[in-house]
Amino acid sequence: MATMAFAALRRSLASKLAIGIGGLLALGLTTAQTLREAMPPASLPVARAEQPIEAGRWQLVIRNAGLDKAPRPDGSRGRPGMKALSVDLDLMNRSSESSNAFSRILSFAPPIAGLSPSPTAYLLRDGAILGALQPGLPERIRMVWDLPEAAAIPETIRVVVTGETFKPRDNLLAAPGWFNPKPIAAVTLPLRSESSGS
Amino acid sequence: MTDATAAPPIAKSPPNWRRRCLWALPVILPLALFVQAREPVSTWAGANELFVERTPFDRPATLAGAEWRVVSLQRVAERPDGSAVALLRIEAKVLDAQAVAQPPCRIALLAPDGRRWQPAFLTPNEARRVLSRDKDEGKSCGPAFLGKPPVGATVAITESFILPAAAFATADVTLSLPASRPRYLRFARTN
Amino acid sequence: MIRILTRVVALAIAALLLFALQQTTPGYSEITGPITQQGVAGTRINARSFTLRVEKVVLAERLRWQAFGRSYDRDTGGLWAVALVEAEGTPSTATLGGAVWQAASGLRFEASQRAEQAGGFLRGKRLEPGLPQRGLLIFEIGRDAARGAALLVSESRWPRLDTQLRIALPDDRIEQAETLDLDTLK
Numbered sequence: 107m108a109t110m111a112f113a114a115l116r117r118s119l120a121s122k123l124a125i126g127i128g129g130l131l132a133l134g135l136t137t138a139q140t141l142r143e144a145m146p147p148a149s150l151p152v153a154r155a156e157q158p159i160e161a162g163r164w165q166l167v168i169r170n171a172g173l174d175k176a177p178r179p180d181g182s183r184g185r186p187g188m189k190a191l192s193v194d195l196d197l198m199n200r201s202s203e204s205s206n207a208f209s210r211i212l213s214f215a216p217p218i219a220g221l222s223p224s225p226t227a228y229l230l231r232d233g234a235i236l237g238a239l240q241p242g243l244p245e246r247i248r249m250v251w252d253l254p255e256a257a258a259i260p261e262t263i264r265v266v267v268t269g270e271t272f273k274p275r276d277n278l279l280a281a282p283g284w285f286n287p288k289p290i291a292a293v294t295l296p297l298r299s300e301s302s303g304s
Numbered sequence: 305m306t307d308a309t310a311a312p313p314i315a316k317s318p319p320n321w322r323r324r325c326l327w328a329l330p331v332i333l334p335l336a337l338f339v340q341a342r343e344p345v346s347t348w349a350g351a352n353e354l355f356v357e358r359t360p361f362d363r364p365a366t367l368a369g370a371e372w373r374v375v376s377l378q379r380v381a382e383r384p385d386g387s388a389v390a391l392l393r394i395e396a397k398v399l400d401a402q403a404v405a406q407p408p409c410r411i412a413l414l415a416p417d418g419r420r421w422q423p424a425f426l427t428p429n430e431a432r433r434v435l436s437r438d439k440d441e442g443k444s445c446g447p448a449f450l451g452k453p454p455v456g457a458t459v460a461i462t463e464s465f466i467l468p469a470a471a472f473a474t475a476d477v478t479l480s481l482p483a484s485r486p487r488y489l490r491f492a493r494t495n
Numbered sequence: 496m497i498r499i500l501t502r503v504v505a506l507a508i509a510a511l512l513l514f515a516l517q518q519t520t521p522g523y524s525e526i527t528g529p530i531t532q533q534g535v536a537g538t539r540i541n542a543r544s545f546t547l548r549v550e551k552v553v554l555a556e557r558l559r560w561q562a563f564g565r566s567y568d569r570d571t572g573g574l575w576a577v578a579l580v581e582a583e584g585t586p587s588t589a590t591l592g593g594a595v596w597q598a599a600s601g602l603r604f605e606a607s608q609r610a611e612q613a614g615g616f617l618r619g620k621r622l623e624p625g626l627p628q629r630g631l632l633i634f635e636i637g638r639d640a641a642r643g644a645a646l647l648v649s650e651s652r653w654p655r656l657d658t659q660l661r662i663a664l665p666d667d668r669i670e671q672a673e674t675l676d677l678d679t680l681k
Contacts, residue, residue, distance in 0.1 A: 204605040229609075232569065237608030242637045243573045280522025387626050412587075419624040420587040468625035 150266065153291040161211055161269030161290045163201045168267075169194040169246070172298040173259055179228040180235060184252055191221065191251045193265060193295075194230070198244035201272070201284070206238040212249060215266045215292065220257035225249040265293045353410070353478070354486035361477075361491045368484035369400030374491050375460075379472050381430035388469040389430045392423075392477060393440075394461045398453050403483040405452050409445040411463050413475040414490065421475070423463035431464040529649060529659035536668050539581075542658035544650050545589045545622055550579045550629075551668045554641055555675035558633070562612045569609055571635050578632040578646060578664075579680060584622035593649035593659070594618050594632045598640030603647075607635040613677050631677060642666060 153159050155168050171193045177183050184190050193212060199205055209224045227236040228248045236247055253259075270284035359365040364373040375393040382388050390413070398404050413421040427435070427442060435442040442462040453459050467475065473493075480488035534540035536549040555575045559568050569575070576596060584590075594606040594617075606618050610633040617630030632646070649659040 202601060203603045231571075232609060234609070238605060240573070240604050240607070240635050240637070241602045243571070243635065245572065275522055279524040281524035385626070387623070418586050421623055422588040424621070466621075466623055466626070468623075471625055 150289055150292045153267070153293050155293060155295055157293075159267050159291050159293075160200070161267045162271060162287075163199065163205060163284050164208060164211055164269070165198045165200050165244075166211070166267065167196040168265065168293050168295065169196065170298055171263060171265070171295040174299065175255075178226075178250060179230055179233045179248055181233070187255050188252045189255050191218070191253060191259070191263075191297075193225075193249050194246065195249070196244050196246050197239060199239040199241045202241055204238045204240050206236075207284075208236075208239070208247075208249075210287065211268050213266050213268060215264055215289075218253065218257070218259065218263070220253045222252040225251045259297060262294055262296050265295060267291050267293065349486040350482065352486055353480050353488040355488070356490050357487060358490050358492050361493050364397075365489050365491070366399070367479065367487070367489045368481040369403030370396040370398050370459075372396050372479060372489060374477055377475075377477065378434075379469075380434045380464075381428075382469050386469055387466050388472050389428050390465045390467060390472055390475075391431045391434060392463045392465065394463075394477075394479070396459045396461065398455055398457050398459065401452065401455050404481070405449055406482045407446050407449060409449075409461075409479065409481045410488075411445060411461075412478050413465050413467060414478045415471050415475055419471070420478075421465045421467045424466055427464050428466065435462065527655055529647075529654040529657060531661050532658050534660050534662040536662055536664055540660055540662065541585070542648075542650070542660050544587065544658075545582055545584050545591065546627075547591075547648055547660055547662070548581045549646060549662050549664070549668070550581065551670060552576055552578045552664055553670045553672055553675055553680070555672045557674040558610060558613075558677060559674060560610075560613045560677035562614055567612060573635055573637045574641055575607075575610075575675065576634045576636050576641065576644075577675060577677070577680065578634070579629065580617065580632055580648075581627050581629045582617060582622050583627040584624050586624055588624070589622050589650055590620065591618050591622070591632075591648060591650065593647070593652045593654060594634075595647040596634040596636055596640070597645045597647050597661075598636065599643035600640065602637070602640055604634050604636045604640065607633050609635065610677075615677060615680070631680065633677075641669070 153168075155170065158165055158167050171191070173189065173191050175184070175189050178190070195212075197208060208227060212225070214221065226249070228234065228250065229236045230246045230248055236245075239245060267290050268287045269290040270287045272282070273285055274282045276283050276285065357365065357367070361374060364371050366372070373395045375395050377390060377392045379388050380391050392411070392413075394411070396404070411423055423444065424431075432442070434440075440462060441460075443460070444463055445461050448459050448461045476493055477491040478488055479491075532540065532542060534547075536551075539546050539548040553576075555577065557568065557570045558575050558577070559566070561567070582591060596604040596606075598604070610616060611618075613631060613633065615629070615631040617628070617632055620628065620630065622628055632648075636644075644664050646662045646664060647659055648662070650657060
């Protein structure tokens, strides 16, 4: 009698385990994922100026950075009371279509207070605002951020390059596109500061 | 003679619901489509001009809460490439302020063979010269109705077109408003 | 035994067919995307809302033109490709919003915004019915994208269920130049 009861208990335990194993597995997986995301992030690979960096759709070579009140490449001056932080880089479109999505590939870490949220990009060849870049044709451009004249700027700035990954079919329209931006590399540049004027 | 050939008892067979439902399908499916499609079809009809109301060129006509009258359609210039610049002046007397104030009105020149010319976005120089000479403000349809004119007010609208010089003589003026579509007015020049 | 085997084989064939159907279904953006219409350079091709005829294409290293009292000079790291076309809106007024140079390798170069101030630049200009307009579509392309390419022209920039003309550019319609003065091209 006891052995029969014990056998029945074992069977019911086994079936309960078989039913619950899926839930237990899911719980374990989500716990592992939460733990992994809570861990300190892996540090960004460090790149140098003049070194080609592949950031998703773009391939860039950062040349230099400067802080001055000189007129922009197209001759315009910033608003009064503002100075300009500019980064010169060579940018090439690696995708297969013309694109003008380059306003978010550079950011600063640690962030600089007072900086305008998105830069204006100038094509140095023309001295005009950059429209779109054609695939496979590298161009030297200058990205200019506005910031108030009184804002404090360190001697060297750390530029973080953000890149996206290519998905041949996205989840909404099954169309190819570049998604999921994430930082690719960080470059530390000395800030070339010019005295006032040109 | 026995009752062997007596009529069999009239037992009603149970109704064949499957067959009845199958026969009802060709009725129900179009009905469902019709009910579903009423809203998108009415939206589509409200964006297109489907039903014409022809009026003679020189008489006023009512549409969408206003009485419209073509003041003048003149050819102000002929360009060397064979195109003509036409200036159209229309007057609207407001009868129902609400219906008229919904922008935008669609004015076009329509040729008998179906070609349509939409008004120029920027007034061409030749038309601008005529307007300034006549001290005319030259407001097109959208800006003219911006101030929400009250009932009884008369609104003057000016539109300019670029079309082949040969087509100017037979071009009719069509006009439609969001409140009136799919009906539209056609001021016919030829009968 | 044979019956079971035939059933299994029939199931496997059906599964294979369904898998092939699923893998070859075009995506939503392809189904609702542009409707391509093939054409040949030199002939007038009718799209839904406009007609287009490509006369010739000139490849150049530099472009030069005058506009608004200024003179413009543009060079490039690749090549300039200037297509001389004649377009007309039919049956109603239309504008060309999409102009793409599709290279033989599949790269797509959109009409360059660097040359937008040129007087004959046709993208964005109104095309009235009955008045065919000659104009230029200007592209900045890579050096190896010059031959075997096609022009993709449409009314909107990203046509959805609308015609997109695909005009193959044969070599005999392509000219070369060192510096091209756009004002002399008309």
